[in-house]
Amino acid sequence: MADAHALALDRAVVVIGAGTMGAGIAEVAAVAGHRVYLCDTSEAALDRGRAQIRASLDRRVAKGKASAEDAASAFARVIAAGPSAPLQGVGLVIEAIVENLDIKVAALTEMARRVDDDAILSTNTSSLSVTALAARLPAPERVAGLHFFNPATILPLVEVVRGHATDPALVETLVATARAWKKTPVMCQSTPGFIVNRVARPFYGEALRLLLEQQATPETVDAVMRECGGFRMGPCELMDLIGHDVNFAVTRSVWQAFFHDPRYQPSLVQQQLVDAGWLGRKSGRGFYDYRDDAPRPDVHDLQGPAPARVRIEGALGPAQGLVALLEQAGLNVEKTEGAGLLRVDGVALALTDGRSAGARSQALGEPVVLFDLALDYAASKRIALSVAEGTPADVIAQAAGLFTALGKQVSLLGDAAGLAVSRTVAMLVNEAADAVQQGIASEADIDAAMTGGVNYPIGPLAWGRRVGLDYVAAVLTHLSQGYGEDRYRVSPWLQARVREVSHG
Ligand code: NAI
Numbered sequence: 001m002a003d004a005h006a007l008a009l010d011r012a013v014v015v016i017g018a019g020t021m022g023a024g025i026a027e028v029a030a031v032a033g034h035r036v037y038l039c040d041t042s043e044a045a046l047d048r049g050r051a052q053i054r055a056s057l058d059r060r061v062a063k064g065k066a067s068a069e070d071a072a073s074a075f076a077r078v079i080a081a082g083p084s085a086p087l088q089g090v091g092l093v094i095e096a097i098v099e100n101l102d103i104k105v106a107a108l109t110e111m112a113r114r115v116d117d118d119a120i121l122s123t124n125t126s127s128l129s130v131t132a133l134a135a136r137l138p139a140p141e142r143v144a145g146l147h148f149f150n151p152a153t154i155l156p157l158v159e160v161v162r163g164h165a166t167d168p169a170l171v172e173t174l175v176a177t178a179r180a181w182k183k184t185p186v187m188c189q190s191t192p193g194f195i196v197n198r199v200a201r202p203f204y205g206e207a208l209r210l211l212l213e214q215q216a217t218p219e220t221v222d223a224v225m226r227e228c229g230g231f232r233m234g235p236c237e238l239m240d241l242i243g244h245d246v247n248f249a250v251t252r253s254v255w256q257a258f259f260h261d262p263r264y265q266p267s268l269v270q271q272q273l274v275d276a277g278w279l280g281r282k283s284g285r286g287f288y289d290y291r292d293d294a295p296r297p298d299v300h301d302l303q304g305p306a307p308a309r310v311r312i313e314g315a316l317g318p319a320q321g322l323v324a325l326l327e328q329a330g331l332n333v334e335k336t337e338g339a340g341l342l343r344v345d346g347v348a349l350a351l352t353d354g355r356s357a358g359a360r361s362q363a364l365g366e367p368v369v370l371f372d373l374a375l376d377y378a379a380s381k382r383i384a385l386s387v388a389e390g391t392p393a394d395v396i397a398q399a400a401g402l403f404t405a406l407g408k409q410v411s412l413l414g415d416a417a418g419l420a421v422s423r424t425v426a427m428l429v430n431e432a433a434d435a436v437q438q439g440i441a442s443e444a445d446i447d448a449a450m451t452g453g454v455n456y457p458i459g460p461l462a463w464g465r466r467v468g469l470d471y472v473a474a475v476l477t478h479l480s481q482g483y484g485e486d487r488y489r490v491s492p493w494l495q496a497r498v499r500e501v502s503h504g
Pocket residue numbers: 016017018019020021022039040041042045095096097098099100103107124125126127147148149150
C-alpha cells in the first residue's frame with residue numbers, strides 16, 4: 001500500500017545534473033512512476049545522462065527485472081528540460097551537480113523560482129553542510145539532504161539529511177518517498193560525513209596506522225580484514241578502488257570539519273600515495289600494481305606443529321567460540337580455571353585486549369602470543385597473531401600450529417596493539433556510539449547504513465553488543481593508554497552502556 005506521506009506519483013521530480021548520480025537518481029524516480037525533469041547546463045551531459053538511463057533500463061529488461069513496456073514508459077517519463085522549459089507540478093527537486101557550495105546555492109535558488117512553492121529542495125551532496133546550503137536559500141525549512149550511493153540504481157541506501165532548520169514533516173515525506181522508490185532510507189543530522197562517510201573512517205584509518213608503523217603489509221592487512229574480520233573487501237584494496245585522491249579528500253574534509261579531532265587525522269601513508277600519483281586502480285598503481293595484470297603479492301602464511309595438548313584456562317570472552325572448535329577438532333583439550341588463556345604445549349595465547357604483546361607478556365610474567373578478534377571463529381579462514389619482539393620462533397610456531405590444526409591460515413603481524421580486526425571494530429563501534437550520543441542518528445539507522453551502504457557484515461553497534469561493549473571499551477582504553485592519544489578516547493555513550501551492564 002502506498003504510504004500517505006510519500007510524494008504523490010502525480011507530482012513531478014526535478015533532477016539537476018545529468019551526470020553519474022543525477023542520471024541514476026532520475027531513473028529511480030521514473031521507474032517508481034514519477035514524471036522526471038532532467039536538467040543540466042551541458043546539452044552533451046543531458047544526452048549522455050539519457051543514454052545512461054536507456055542502457056540501464058535495457059539491462060533491467062534483459063535481466064527480467066522489468067517488462068519492455070514498463071521500461072519504455074519509465075524512459076518516456078524522463079524529460080530533458082532546458083533552462084527555460086516549463087516545469088509543471090513539481091513536488092521535489094534533487095540537486096546532483098558539482099560539489100561546490102556556491103554553485104549549488106545558485107542552481108537551487110534559480111530552480112526554486114521555477115517550481116511550485118511547496119516543492120521540497122534537496123541535495124545529493126556527500127560532504128557539504130546541508131545546514132549551510134539551506135541557510136542561503138529562500139526557505140531553509142524546505143531544504144534537506146537526499147544522499148544516494150553510487151550506483152544509485154543498485155545501492156539501496158539513502159541518507160535523508162536534516163539541516164538545522166529543516167521541517168520534520170519534510171524529512172518524513174522524504175523517508176516515505178525513498179521507501180516508495182524501493183530504497184532503504186536512514187535519517188541523520190547534517191554533520192560532517194553524515195553517517196556512512198563518518199562512521200567508516202576508522203576502517204581506513206586503522207589500516208593506514210598499521211602500515212605507517214610497519215606492523216603489516218597491505219596484502220596481509222587485507223587478507224586478515226576479509227578472512228578473519230568478514231569484510232567484503234580489505235581496506236587497502238578498497239582505498240585503491242575508491243581512489244586515494246578521493247578517499248584522502250573525504251578524510252581531510254571530515255577531519256577539518258571536526259576541528260582537527262585526531263580520530264579522523266589523515267595519514268602520511270596516503271598523502272605519499274597521492275603525492276606520487278599512485279591513486280589506485282584508476283592510475284594503474286596504489287597499494288597494489290594494476291599494470292599489465294600484475295599478480296598480487298602472496299600473503300605469507302605461518303605453519304606450525306599440531307598441538308599435543310591444549311588447556312583452556314578460564315573463559316575466553318568474545319573468543320569463546322574457539323572452545324567448541326577445539327573440541328570438534330579432536331584435540332586433547334583440558335579446561336581449568338584461569339585468566340582467559342589458551343595454553344598450547346606450554347605456550348600461552350590470548351585474545352587481544354588492545355595492549356601490545358610486549359605489555360601483555362610483561363603483565364603476565366611470561367611470553368604470550370596474541371590473536372585477533374574474528375567475526376565468527378568457526379567460519380573465518382584466517383587468524384592474525386602478534387608477538388613481542390624477540391619471541392622465540394618455536395613459540396610462534398607452536399601458536400600457529402593450534403590454528404592450522406583448526407584449518408585456518410595464520411598471518412603474523414608485528415607487535416600491533418589491538419591487531420587489525422579488533423582495533424578497527426572497536427573504533428567503528430566507538431564512532432557509531434558517538435554518533436548516537438550526539439543525536440546524529442539512531443542505533444538502528446547507523447547499523448542499517450553501514451550494512452546497506454558499505455556492505456559491512458554486521459552493523460557496528462550490533463557487532464559491539466555481540467562481542468560485549470565492555471570488551472570494546474577495554475580495547476579502546478588500552479589503545480588510548482598505549483598511544484597516549486586522544487584518538488582512542490572512549491565514547492561517553494559506550495562508557496554509560498558498560499556501566500549499565502556492570503550494575504544491572
Ligand atoms: P558528475 O560530474 O558526473 O555530474 C555533474 C553534472 O552536473 C554534470 O553533468 C554537469 O554538467 C552538471 N552541472 C554542473 N553545474 C551545473 C549547474 N549549475 N546546473 C546544472 N547542471 C550542472 O558528478 P556526480 O558524480 O554525478 O556527482 C554529483 C553530486 O553527487 C556531487 O554533489 C557529489 O558529491 C554527489 N555524490 C557523488 C557520488 C559519486 O560516487 N559520484 C556519490 C554520492 C554523491
